[in-house]
Amino acid sequence: xxxxxxxxxxxxxxxxxxxxxxxxxxxxxxxxxxxxxxxxxxxxxxxxxxxxxxxxxxxxxxxxxxx
Amino acid sequence: xxxxxxxxxxxxxxxxxxxxxxxxxxxxxxxxxxxxxxxxxxxxxxxxxxxxxxxxxxxxxxxxxxxxxxxxxxxxxxxxxxxxxxxxxxxxxxxxxxxxxxxxxxxxxxxxxxxxxxxxxxxxxxxxxxxxxxxxxxxxxxxxxxxxx
Numbered sequence: 684x685x686x687x688x689x690x691x692x693x694x695x696x697x698x699x700x701x702x703x704x705x706x707x708x709x710x711x712x713x714x715x716x717x718x719x720x721x722x723x724x725x726x727x728x729x730x731x732x733x734x735x736x737x738x739x740x741x742x743x744x745x746x747x748x749x750x
Numbered sequence: 751x752x753x754x755x756x757x758x759x760x761x762x763x764x765x766x767x768x769x770x771x772x773x774x775x776x777x778x779x780x781x782x783x784x785x786x787x788x789x790x791x792x793x794x795x796x797x798x799x800x801x802x803x804x805x806x807x808x809x810x811x812x813x814x815x816x817x818x819x820x821x822x823x824x825x826x827x828x829x830x831x832x833x834x835x836x837x838x839x840x841x842x843x844x845x846x847x848x849x850x851x852x853x854x855x856x857x858x859x860x861x862x863x864x865x866x867x868x869x870x871x872x873x874x875x876x877x878x879x880x881x882x883x884x885x886x887x888x889x890x891x892x893x894x895x896x897x898x899x
Contacts, residue, residue, distance in 0.1 A: 708834065708837070709836055714899045715896060
């Protein structure tokens with residue numbers, strides 16, 4: 684699974700630490716999600732979706748290997 | 751996410767303060783036969799032998815104190831919240847526990863065939879604390895590494 688959190692963060696001019704604080708997780712968690720090492724829960728995905736004002740489908744996309 | 755069975759973060763430092771003296775005392779007791787004289791206590795004999803319900807015997811509680819401190823310290827270290835205890839940290843907790851159990855039993859399985867008699871006593875002694883120790887090593891290694899980025 685890939686995601687566009689890194690891009691959205693740049694658009695909104697947020698650092699990893701800023702974003703982490705906004706959605707109530709640690710900076711390490713944001714880093715782990717961006718680098719594809721951790722797949723967040725639906726809850727966290729929805730929080731990101733609300734913060735960036737975009738549907739979850741636009742923030743996270745399935746890849747070939749996920750099927 | 752609700753994390754119900756974790757203690758507040760401050761218990762972690764307390765855990766280290768309990769664990770380290772326990773570890774030193776345990777090492778002294780095992781390898782140096784060290785004992786505190788004031789810990790000689792009278793116990794019912796059946797706690798030591800298979801018989802003697804109404805007799806008493808003297809036992810030194812230095813090793814019991816050491817293991818007690820080690821276990822209590824490990825539990826406090828393992829079950830204290832991180833400063834930010836989020837779902838990623840929770841995920842790492844579970845992975846670390848799974849990893850620790852696996853490593854522990856692989857080592858035990860190998861040691862079972864390679865270590866005999868009196869030496870196996872040391873394996874079993876280490877085994878008492880192996881799961882928490884492997885857990886803590888793996889868990890804090892992962893958190894430290896993700897903090898470097």
